[in-house]
Structure formats: C-alpha cells, structure tokens
Amino acid sequence: MSNLTVSPSPHIHSKDSTRSLMTDVVIALVPAVICSVVFLGLRELLVLAVSVASCLLLEWAVTRFMMKKPSTIGDMSAVVTGILLALNVPYTLPLWIVAIGAAVAIGVAKMTFGGLGQNVFNPAIAGRVFLLVSYPSQMTHWEAPQGLFGADAITGPTPLGAIKEGLLQGSSVKDIMTEHGYNYGQMLFANIGGSAGEICAIALLAGFVYLLVRRVIKPWITLSIFATVALTSLIFWGINPDRFTDPCFNLLTGGLILGACFMATDYVTSPMSTKGGIIFGVGIGFLTVMIRYFGSYPEGVSFAILIMNSVVPLLNRWFKQKKFGRA
Amino acid sequence: MKNTFSIGGIHPHDNKISRDCAITPLATPPTVYISVAQHIGAPAQPLVKPGDKVKVGQPVAEPGGFVSAFIHSSVSGTVKSVGPRADLAGKMSTTIEITVEGDEWMEGIDTTDTLVTDIPEDNKATLEKIRLGGVVGLGGATFPTHVKLSPPPGSKCEMLIINGCECEPYLTSDFRTLLEKGEQVVIGAAIIKQVLGGVPCTIAIEENKPEAIDHINEVIAKLRKISPKYDGISVMTMKMRYPQGGEKQLIDAVMHRQVASGGLPISVGAVVQNVATALAVYDAVQKNKPIIDNSVTVTGGCFPKQANLLVRVGTPLSYIIDSLGGMPSDAVKVISGGPMMGKAISNLDAATLKGTSSLLFLTAEETMRKPESNCIRCGKCADACPMGLEPFLLNKLSRINDVEALEDNAAQDCIECGCCLYSCPANIPLLDIIRMGKAEVMKAIKSRQIKK
Known part of the structure; x- marks a missing residue:
C-alpha cells in the first residue's frame, strides 16, 4: 500500500501567495507606468529600468552574500519598490542617483530590518526622502519633456512648487493658478508638471480599483486619507482662499493619489485592523496638508507617510478588531 | 442582507462533486470493528465478551459516565474479540470485533419505511429513547445528544437550530439526507423541539443547496397539515461562507447573539443539532432504531467513483475504498471529514465511527503545504x-x-x-x-x- 501523508488540518490552501499579491500590485501600476512613458518619453522608461534592476540586484546580493539565505526576489516585492521609486522621482534624475535611491530603499529601509515584512518604513518612500534631502536640486528640477506620439507634458515647476513660490512672493493662490493655467480636468487626465507618478490621476485610480476588485487591499486607508485631506483643506480654504489652496487642488497634486493608493496601503508598514487603518489614514491626510501649508517643502505626502509608519506598532496595539463574544 | 455570521470567514470553492450521488447502502463487510470511544466524554463499557452472539441493534457497550453513550452492534454475528485496536489516527482504543453472520435485527426495531408523524408527548420517555439509541451529535463533535437536550437548571432554551449548512467543501451527506430523508429530519426536529418545550425551530441551509431548501419547505408545509406540532419550524437560507456550520457562528448568523468566550450555546438560549442527528433522533424515537449506520460521502477530484454510502458503523475504511474500486494512484492524503477541519488518516484498516461523515481523497497538488516565508503583515x-x-x-x-x-x-x-x-x-x-x-x-x- 502507498504511504499516506498525515498533517494537521486544514488540508487545502487559498491560491494567494506573497508573489501573487505583489504581482497584482505590479499589474495595478502598469497603467501609470504606460502613462508616464507616453507623456515623459523613453527617458522615463530608462529611470524605471534602472530603479527596478537596482532593487532586484541589491536584494539578491544582500540575501545571497550577507544573509546567506535563499534569494527572496521571486516574491516580486523588490519590483514593486523599484517601480514606486521610479514614479516618485523626476524623469530627468541622473541614473546614478536613481541607483542610490534604490540602494537606500532596499539596502537600508528593507533588508537591514530582515527583509520583506520586517521593515518599519515603506522602502520606496524612504529612498525618495533620502534623495530629496541629499540631492535637493536634482530632485526638484523639472524639465519640459518630449513625450511619445507628440504628447507633451506641461513644462515648469510642479503645481505645489509654483504655489509655494508664488505665495512667498506675495501673490494670491488664485493669481498663481491663473498665471500657470492650472485646471482640474487637466490634472485628472494627465499632464501636469511633476514626477511620473503625479502626472496621471486616472491611471493611478484605475490601478487602485484593480487592487480593490482583486481584494489585494481594502479601501479604508486610502479613503480616509482623501477624506481628511479634503476636509482639512476645506476648512483652511474656507477661512482664507487667498492664502490656502482648495481641496480639489490638494487631492489632485503632489503624488497624493500615488501615496494614498499604493504607498500608504503597503501591507508591511500599515496597521492590521480597519480601525487602525482609518486612524493611520487620518494622520497621513492631516500631516500632508499641514506640511503643504506651513512646512518649508511644497510637498508633504512622503513625510506624512513616513511619520505615520513609525506609529503603526502603537496603532496595532491600540486598535484591535472586536473579538467574538467578548466586550 | 443575507443571513450569515458577523466576523471573518472565507469562501473556499465548495467542490460538491458528489452532490448528485444518492445515498446507497453499502454491503455489510465480513467483519466489523466497533470502538467504544465514538463520542466526546467517557468511553463506553463493553457489555459483551468473545463468543457472544449479537443481533443488529443490540447494545454492546453501555455509557461509562454521565457524558457518554450507548453503543450498539451494527451487524448480527459472533463477537470475536474485545481489545485495543488502532483507530483512524493510529491511536489505540478498546474495540469490539464482530464476525458477521446473516442480518438478524433485534425485536422491536421498526425496519419498515412507514413514516411515523405523531410526536410523543412524554419528554422524559423521549429523552430516554434518545439515550438508549446511542444518539450523539453527528455534525463532528459527537457530543451525547440526550445530555445536550437536558439544559442545566436555570437556563432556558429559546430556539432550536438544525444545522444543515454543510459549509465544509466536498461534503454532501447532509445535503443528500435533506433531499432523501427530509420528512424524517423535520419530524426529528419536531421531536427535539417538543423536548425543549416547543421552542421555535430554524433549519439553516446554505444557498448552494437550493433543492434542499425547496424540498424541506415543501415537507414542512405538508407536515403542518397533519399536526400543529410542526408549526414554528422554518427554513432559513444562509449565505455560503465557511465556517457557517460552526456552532457559535451559526447561532450568531441565525439569532444575532454571540456566545461569550468559554460559554455554552444555551447561555444565549440556543440549542444546535445537526441534520444527521435529527434523523438519528427520528430513528431512535419513532422506530426504536439505534445508530447502527450513517451516511458517508466518498469523494475527491482524483477519486473516480463519487458516492454517498449508507455504511454500518465499524466498517473498515479499506472495505469501503475497495468496494469503489480502490485507492486512486495519485491520492496522497485520505481525510475523515472535510478538507478544512477533517483529520488525515494514517491507518486505512481503521473502521468507521458514528461520526464519520466522509472519506476525502486529495492529491499532492491539492493538499501539499508550500514552504513558509516571511509574514508580510497583510492581516x-x-x-x-x-x-x-x-x-x-x-x-x-x-x-x-x-x-x-x-x-x-x-x-x-x-x-x-x-x-x-x-x-x-x-x-x-x-x-x-x-x-x-x-x-x-x-x-x-x-x-x-x-x-x-
């Protein structure tokens, strides 16, 4: 008689694996990647390639030579980090700086803590923030792109940068908006100055919907970020529309959609429970608006996410889901 | 909003590939092995010794404590031995080995198909019949039914729930029982309802069994015309979701009450009984027939002959498998019960118990665990x-x-x-x-x- 396998129950498993979930995230980013290449040209494709390749190479090298464990690049999480990092930097960034960003993201923010699942901070954001404070001029330099098929992106500073600068020179928000010819339809469908991940809101939202449909993530963190950003800016804008930008502007600019849909929802660095996730989202939304209005950087999403990443362990401890049959 | 429990749960593919297989009796094996530990609680004490002649339905072991149950011979023949034998998991338990001779039943057991629809009024006598019939919960826990139907003083039952969810993938024996023995199940439910003081009774069936839902509704309507005792019995359609058939989850789904941690269902006024248990209660009370057989789903994607069999208690698993053409060559695991909570069997010489509801064959691809990697805190x-x-x-x-x-x-x-x-x-x-x-x-x- 043949040998029988004996093991404790359950005897079947869902088809989900870390690899399949991460692959879904990559698929969800495809529209934004296509959009960015179309609007920014082949140079953006190069940035993407260098970023992804550096992330994979570094993770492979660290697992192989430092941790002396089987390589973990097959789980696809390094690909996600690589794409997100590339979407977070100007397409004109020198490629060696892109590689440094990837090294910080994977080497410092992820593998130092023990690899996927152990890191406290979102690797792509950690890499981006490192570059922002280390190479500020290259990271805020925006050049008129030569898009594919004659698609031209807007030249000049990002809308948030323009607002910050204009306000410092004493103009009102309305004047600055008119001067640069910003309108919301344009922001929604593509084509505002900024890094790849900022330029097409619709493509990013399509990816987000895909993740929801595939049940990879739940909507609460993202929605609470959007709601908080809208509400907080509505209050300030209501008080002084000359000094503060309106809710629509805040929702559509500065990588808020990219951050809220793809970076704040990172499994590893967001809270476990729905309640915790909502608080986490409220924190990110509020801090983003505060940094934009009162900070010295025009953009606040990355910093807000990093700050909230650090309180996730507390949120996990404080906000647990209700247990069955217990008060 | 569909009826279901409030927290968690999963939606595995239901894989009810044996759903169209009617329950057919399996020929009696040449030898049966009847364990005295077929229920939760104290093992029963053997009443027979080697050489004794026994008939079908004759008690061969008596309760070994308050929470314990009678065990009956499932065949007629001669007791060959009484001693330790390896069960499904390879654990030794006292087992009565009986060599089968003919098929002679105890007097007083009604073996006809005549439906007995009168619900007896004397609850004490009914409980005693359930006890003497060796009835235990057949939903998996095998808790002695007469104990569960005697709520502790001070507690009050407000609802009887008959569990027809069968939320485990693959299993279809409860579904077939509802379709083929629907009248008996409903009468069994009415008997339990009577014992519990006439409380309302809900028969919970998941939406992936629409035939069963329709059939039981028809049966209830028919029986209501015969006696008012059948008033207050209704079917509730449940959303398909695992583990809906878990006792606490089902009470939450049906009554929207949560049994406290460490508490019993009766603390929120609920008593839950499985479909197969309701049938066993009917047999014990109306027909004087103790549990001597039960329906077993034999299934699996790799198993060529799907079946729902009526199997005598104590039939060796290998006998069942051989009768259906033997082990499939690509099966690596045989499970007693469903794929979520069932036990993997290491010993095919072991015999069925009252609570054996299925034999499931899984291939390596379906069941093998994959290597563990880092927790990604996905929640x-x-x-x-x-x-x-x-x-x-x-x-x-x-x-x-x-x-x-x-x-x-x-x-x-x-x-x-x-x-x-x-x-x-x-x-x-x-x-x-x-x-x-x-x-x-x-x-x-x-x-x-x-x-x-």
Whole structure:
C-alpha cells in the first residue's frame, strides 16, 4: 500500500501567495507606468529600468552574500519598490542617483530590518526622502519633456512648487493658478508638471480599483486619507482662499493619489485592523496638508507617510478588531 | 442582507462533486470493528465478551459516565474479540470485533419505511429513547445528544437550530439526507423541539443547496397539515461562507447573539443539532432504531467513483475504498471529514465511527503545504478569523510560549477552523502553531480551576 501523508488540518490552501499579491500590485501600476512613458518619453522608461534592476540586484546580493539565505526576489516585492521609486522621482534624475535611491530603499529601509515584512518604513518612500534631502536640486528640477506620439507634458515647476513660490512672493493662490493655467480636468487626465507618478490621476485610480476588485487591499486607508485631506483643506480654504489652496487642488497634486493608493496601503508598514487603518489614514491626510501649508517643502505626502509608519506598532496595539463574544 | 455570521470567514470553492450521488447502502463487510470511544466524554463499557452472539441493534457497550453513550452492534454475528485496536489516527482504543453472520435485527426495531408523524408527548420517555439509541451529535463533535437536550437548571432554551449548512467543501451527506430523508429530519426536529418545550425551530441551509431548501419547505408545509406540532419550524437560507456550520457562528448568523468566550450555546438560549442527528433522533424515537449506520460521502477530484454510502458503523475504511474500486494512484492524503477541519488518516484498516461523515481523497497538488516565508503583515489571517482573533500575533506568542500573553489575546477562543492558515499568502502554518499555544493556555486555565 502507498504511504499516506498525515498533517494537521486544514488540508487545502487559498491560491494567494506573497508573489501573487505583489504581482497584482505590479499589474495595478502598469497603467501609470504606460502613462508616464507616453507623456515623459523613453527617458522615463530608462529611470524605471534602472530603479527596478537596482532593487532586484541589491536584494539578491544582500540575501545571497550577507544573509546567506535563499534569494527572496521571486516574491516580486523588490519590483514593486523599484517601480514606486521610479514614479516618485523626476524623469530627468541622473541614473546614478536613481541607483542610490534604490540602494537606500532596499539596502537600508528593507533588508537591514530582515527583509520583506520586517521593515518599519515603506522602502520606496524612504529612498525618495533620502534623495530629496541629499540631492535637493536634482530632485526638484523639472524639465519640459518630449513625450511619445507628440504628447507633451506641461513644462515648469510642479503645481505645489509654483504655489509655494508664488505665495512667498506675495501673490494670491488664485493669481498663481491663473498665471500657470492650472485646471482640474487637466490634472485628472494627465499632464501636469511633476514626477511620473503625479502626472496621471486616472491611471493611478484605475490601478487602485484593480487592487480593490482583486481584494489585494481594502479601501479604508486610502479613503480616509482623501477624506481628511479634503476636509482639512476645506476648512483652511474656507477661512482664507487667498492664502490656502482648495481641496480639489490638494487631492489632485503632489503624488497624493500615488501615496494614498499604493504607498500608504503597503501591507508591511500599515496597521492590521480597519480601525487602525482609518486612524493611520487620518494622520497621513492631516500631516500632508499641514506640511503643504506651513512646512518649508511644497510637498508633504512622503513625510506624512513616513511619520505615520513609525506609529503603526502603537496603532496595532491600540486598535484591535472586536473579538467574538467578548466586550 | 443575507443571513450569515458577523466576523471573518472565507469562501473556499465548495467542490460538491458528489452532490448528485444518492445515498446507497453499502454491503455489510465480513467483519466489523466497533470502538467504544465514538463520542466526546467517557468511553463506553463493553457489555459483551468473545463468543457472544449479537443481533443488529443490540447494545454492546453501555455509557461509562454521565457524558457518554450507548453503543450498539451494527451487524448480527459472533463477537470475536474485545481489545485495543488502532483507530483512524493510529491511536489505540478498546474495540469490539464482530464476525458477521446473516442480518438478524433485534425485536422491536421498526425496519419498515412507514413514516411515523405523531410526536410523543412524554419528554422524559423521549429523552430516554434518545439515550438508549446511542444518539450523539453527528455534525463532528459527537457530543451525547440526550445530555445536550437536558439544559442545566436555570437556563432556558429559546430556539432550536438544525444545522444543515454543510459549509465544509466536498461534503454532501447532509445535503443528500435533506433531499432523501427530509420528512424524517423535520419530524426529528419536531421531536427535539417538543423536548425543549416547543421552542421555535430554524433549519439553516446554505444557498448552494437550493433543492434542499425547496424540498424541506415543501415537507414542512405538508407536515403542518397533519399536526400543529410542526408549526414554528422554518427554513432559513444562509449565505455560503465557511465556517457557517460552526456552532457559535451559526447561532450568531441565525439569532444575532454571540456566545461569550468559554460559554455554552444555551447561555444565549440556543440549542444546535445537526441534520444527521435529527434523523438519528427520528430513528431512535419513532422506530426504536439505534445508530447502527450513517451516511458517508466518498469523494475527491482524483477519486473516480463519487458516492454517498449508507455504511454500518465499524466498517473498515479499506472495505469501503475497495468496494469503489480502490485507492486512486495519485491520492496522497485520505481525510475523515472535510478538507478544512477533517483529520488525515494514517491507518486505512481503521473502521468507521458514528461520526464519520466522509472519506476525502486529495492529491499532492491539492493538499501539499508550500514552504513558509516571511509574514508580510497583510492581516488576511485576522480578516479571516471568525472569532476576531489575531492569528499573526498568536503565532508569534505561541512560538515563544508566552502563555500569559496568549490568554490575554484569547488563544483559548480559537475554534481551529483553519481559516487563518488557509488564507496566509506566506504559507505560515498559523493554526499548527496556535494549537500548541492554545493547549498551553487550556492547561493553565485548568490548573487554576483545580487550585480553586
């Protein structure tokens, strides 16, 4: 008689694996990647390639030579980090700086803590923030792109940068908006100055919907970020529309959609429970608006996410889901 | 809003490939092996010795305590031996071996198909018949039914729930029973309802069994015309979701009440009985027929001959498998019960018990565990846990054996449904590890109670 396998129950498993979930995230980013290449040209494709390749190479090298464990690049999480990092930097960034960003993201923010699942901070954001404070001029330099098929992106500073600068020179928000010819339809469908991940809101939202449909993530963190950003800016804008930008502007600019849909929802660095996730989202939304209005950087999403990443362990401890049959 | 429980749960493919197989009696094997430990509680005490002649339905072992049950011979013949024998899991238990000779039944057992629809009024006599019939819960726990139907003083039953969810994938024996023995199940439910003081009765059936839902509704309508005793029995259609058939989950789904941690269903006014148990109650009370056989689903994607068989208690598994053409060559695991909570069998010479509901064959591809990787903190285990626990945390605490923290985080509430392990994308053996932690917490709780 043949040998029988004996093991404790359950005897079947869902088809989900870390690899399949991460692959879904990559698929969800495809529209934004296509959009960015179309609007920014082949140079953006190069940035993407260098970023992804550096992330994979570094993770492979660290697992192989430092941790002396089987390589973990097959789980696809390094690909996600690589794409997100590339979407977070100007397409004109020198490629060696892109590689440094990837090294910080994977080497410092992820593998130092023990690899996927152990890191406290979102690797792509950690890499981006490192570059922002280390190479500020290259990271805020925006050049008129030569898009594919004659698609031209807007030249000049990002809308948030323009607002910050204009306000410092004493103009009102309305004047600055008119001067640069910003309108919301344009922001929604593509084509505002900024890094790849900022330029097409619709493509990013399509990816987000895909993740929801595939049940990879739940909507609460993202929605609470959007709601908080809208509400907080509505209050300030209501008080002084000359000094503060309106809710629509805040929702559509500065990588808020990219951050809220793809970076704040990172499994590893967001809270476990729905309640915790909502608080986490409220924190990110509020801090983003505060940094934009009162900070010295025009953009606040990355910093807000990093700050909230650090309180996730507390949120996990404080906000647990209700247990069955217990008060 | 469809009826279902409020926390967690998963949606595995239901794989009810044997749903069209009518229940057919399996020929009596040449020898049966009847264990005296077929129920939760104290093992029964043998009443026979080698050489004794027995008939079908004759008691061969009597209850060994208050929570225990009678065990009857499922065949007629001669007792060959009484002694230890390996069960499904290879564990030794006292077993009565009977060589089959003919098929002679005890006097007083009604073997006809005539439906007996009169519900007896004398509850004490009914309970005694259930006890003498060796009826135990056939939904998996095999808790003696007469004990469950005698609520402790001070508690009040408000609703009887008949569990027809059969939420485990593959299993179809309850579904077939509802279709083929619907009248008997409803009469059994009415008997239990009467014993519990005429409380309302809900028969809960999941939506993937529409034929059963329609059929039971028709049966209830028909029986209502015969006697008012059948008023207050209704069918509730449940959303398809595992583990809906878990006792606490089902009470939550039907009554919207949550049994407190460590509490019994009766504390929220509920008594839950399985479909097969209701049928066994009908047989015991109306027909004087103790549990001597039960229906067993034999199934699996790799198994060529799907079947629902009526099997005499104590039939060797190998006899069942051989009667259907033998083991499929690509099966690596045989499971008694469903794929989520069933037990993997190591010993095919073992015999069926009253509570054996299925034999499931799985291939390596369907069942093999994949290598474990890092927890990615996705929280899918916590989303899936129907008890609202945090399996990722209990896993860590169990690995460092922090019993105090395990108890604070309610490891003792784990119902071992397997939802966490099923959903983990990193293939972490969450439930395997949590079981060990839970066992330590149970030990600690018990030793505290003893000190008091």
